Amino acid sequence: MAFEGLADRLQNTIQKIKGKGKVTEQDVKEMTREVRLALLEADVNFKVVKDFIKKVKERAVGQEVMESLTPGQQVIKVVKEELTELMGGDESKIAVADKPPTVIMMVGLQGAGKTTTTGKLANLLRKKYNRKPLLVAADVYRPAAIDQLETLGKQLDMPVYSEGTDANPVDIANKAMERAKEEHLDYVIIDTAGRLHVDNELMDELIQIKQNVNPDEVFLVVDSMTGQDAVNVAESFNEQLDISGVVLTKLDGDTRGGAALSIKAVTEKPIKFAGMGEKLDELEVFHPERMASRILGMGDVLSLIEKAQENVDEKRAKELEEKMRSASFTLDDFLEQMGQVKNMGPLDELIDMIPGANKMKGLKNVDFDDKQISHVEAIIQSMTAKERQDPSVINASRRKRIARGSGRSVSEVNRLLKQFEEMKKMMKQMTNSQQGKKGKKGKKSKGFNFPFM
């Protein structure tokens, strides 16, 4: 399996330790080795991983882990804490110049998402801060880059400054500043052409623009799918332009996003925003802690909880949580949750946030649309009360009957039952690890009440 989360990775070691009374240094070493692999699989740069592991090891060899009853969970906890610390706090503020206009420069490699993010930032500035931005088309190299920004300007109904492709980007930026002042626009967002960090000539152009317009923010836009090279890119852009922050794009994908950690480690600049889609309102505040979970393959638990809380009956959820813990969760409960899940929005998005979901082949391959849910509902509704309580009684002939009753195929019935079993297994694992995180047994882990789990 290519992408295992940290929890999965630690399973083996944890199993081994379980019977033993004490954790040895060798055990810790094995665990940190798994941590290392998990981070590397998540695309965190190997040098960053090295430093990181050193820190974790120091803490882990100490009492914290070795004397704990749940060393595996303790390691996860230590890793998560260190990771969150490294990632820094929430810092999504955008500078405001003493004297308007405030100038933002967008820089980065080709195709990272600069132009799209320019539109998104402008949208955010108007919507949230009631500002009037001017978009500046300073990419004169990529074919139709200006058209692209102008189209975004039209969609947003916002002014775009452009001079065609023959003009010099430095001049364009300068004149745009004048235009903004004349028209009392209070933000200027300069969309520059993508370039390689090793392209001296083009990097020089950015330095010149910077010297001319004296920006309040220089945002480095980075594709969250970037691999080991992220450190080179970030380091180089930062050295040459002293960036003020980072925007991580395409986080709506299924990448672990270890680049985030690499970038933060080498630049020490805050990651401020996350691009979550192609549309102009799909820019979110960057949450370091969620990113830490994601990198570790523990799913974006917090986001999921937030979404879930908006739609779920608290009391009922608590009951379900109890059931999950005692593993008495039944297909009836599942059916009920389906209903709640339906109200929560695009399912494939939700699924991606569930820890371990990427491991559950069945889940991953299902086309999660509402139609699918009604199929699942139909299947469960065709079961007898007894079958719903105890699916183990469902033999081949019962499967056939259920399939006929629901109008679905036997293989769909099989798949559902298999998924349900896997889900139960996962629940148990999750609730256990959540307890471990809290450090105290029995204490109710707050918020662990999202449906579907």
Place this chain on the structure above:
Amino acid sequence: MSFLKKLKDKFQATDNQEEVSDKYKDGLSKTRKSFSEKINDLVARYRKVDEDFFEDLEEVLIAADVGVTTVMELIEELEMEVKRQNIKDTNEVKQVISEKLVEIYQGDNDESEDSSLNMQQDDLTVILFVGVNGVGKTTTIGKLAHQLKSEGKEVLLTAGDTFRAGAIEQLNEWGKRVGVDVIKHNEGSDPAAVIYDGIQAAKSRNADVLLCDTAGRLQNKVNLMNELAKVKRVIEREVPNAPHEVLLVLDATTGQNALSQAKTFSEATDVSGIVLTKLDGTAKGGIVLAIRNELGTPVKLVGLGEKVTDLQTFDPHAFVYGLFADLLEEEE
């Protein structure tokens, strides 16, 4: 004859090797340096082939985005090989490393398997481009159109990205630049319908090649992947045996996610080859080794810049030559 020599000979037997060689060496110079320098460093630092040596080697490979699983497998095999041949000197192990890397790429496949595109002799060839956002699909189409046109082919482009702002204009601009026509609809229209029109136009004009652009999409978006499968079905229905190539465009900067891209796009559209773009940067694109290893998908083209001529047919020997040029020169 040593493996590296063999590699070099093979490489020099290819056509226009000079030009290709320069391109690769230029484009990959940073890649090449850091990679082979590191291996050389390693060899210099360790006189003995021991555990620490392998640990460091592991890092060199990880740094090239080869991917944890592939690297672990490789290291394991190397350790076995070193034991088997009773190699103690790190200099000797260098040889084995290169051999294994090439082996990973070539696998059991016949070495001479060529990475050229499946072009129809007398009939229309349809090539579909797929991939995530911003990897270089449209740019590659522009470059390939230029290449095919200069070979005397009648080329037509079709603007299947009806979603991203300015995407149609971008392809249109490439069409103008290269001097080929572009079949397009308005932004927001059905991509399958544009592709359908592109096919009809290509048929009625007796074009040789139709290059189909599509919108970038992240592979976890089920609906968008379904949309892409539909586009492919339209092509299948309208032209027998088409699409003749489904090229997945991958950005060399991408890390482990590229493997997931390759898997999911293959499931949806039966990818026949890979275009590895942006190799002119410092990223190494090592993930194609893992992809090749796991899925068998060959790299067919590489992008080495933004200019119309910055596209090369993938030549595994040249690629490996590029990666190991320093080692080769040293051997002499």
